[in-house]
Amino acid sequence: MTVVQLRTADDTREFGRRLAHVLRAGDLVILDGALGAGKTVLAQGIGAGLGVAGDVTSPTFVIARVHRPDPARGRGVPLVHVDAYRLKSLAEVDDLDLDAGLEEAVTVVEWGEGKVERLADAHLTVRLSRHDDDTRTAVVSGVGDDWAGRLRDVDALAAAGGE
Numbered sequence: 001m002t003v004v005q006l007r008t009a010d011d012t013r014e015f016g017r018r019l020a021h022v023l024r025a026g027d028l029v030i031l032d033g034a035l036g037a038g039k040t041v042l043a044q045g046i047g048a049g050l051g052v053a054g055d056v057t058s059p060t061f062v063i064a065r066v067h068r069p070d071p072a073r074g075r076g077v078p079l080v081h082v083d084a085y086r087l088k089s090l091a092e093v094d095d096l097d098l099d100a101g102l103e104e105a106v107t108v109v110e111w112g113e114g115k116v117e118r119l120a121d122a123h124l125t126v127r128l129s130r131h132d133d134d135t136r137t138a139v140v141s142g143v144g145d146d147w148a149g150r151l152r153d154v155d156a157l158a159a160a161g162g163e
């Protein structure tokens, strides 16, 4: 478990960008946190770090959006960005029938906790909490896979503003 302090929205975006460097096709990332905690801002950073096409915005009304890699700057890995707020179960997530498979994309799910873990053997959870001074704390924890090693390898967390 790693804790990162994020003072501004730009810090959160930058943290996402750095996190993207250790993400690869097949990864499932669950973003948890209350309304306005910064989940979409973090997803924007992940999209920027992966180099995908199109603005990453709140997918609330479409539930899920696939961002294709931008050949000019991307690493060739699409981003699937899901807002599971209205979804009740894994079955409903499966029913979305996304046109980029879990194996080929990095899948980032807002409000996914308790709903999508079983889509993959391993997942990374980022829990964002908002403080009175509008700063955020991110608590990062991985299940399965060598998340600790992967995060350490690139020093992703410390470089993004960790203490």
Ligand SMILES: Nc1ncnc2c1ncn2[C@@H]1O[C@H](COP(=O)(O)OP(=O)(O)OP(=O)(O)O)[C@@H](O)[C@H]1O
Pocket: 006, 007, 008, 009, 010, 011, 012, 033, 034, 035, 036, 037, 038, 039, 040, 041, 042, 058, 110, 134, 135, 136
């Ligand atoms: N340190 C910070 N990190 C992230 N966002 C911040 C921070 N400080 C201020 N903000 C602002 O808080 C808002 C976060 O909105 P965002 O849409 O990312 O939240 P969300 O968790 O996705 O909400 P929702 O539950 O509605 O999907 C943005 O307007 C952003 O500019």
Ligand SMILES: [Mg+2]
Pocket: 039, 040, 058, 059, 110
């Ligand atoms: Mg959001």
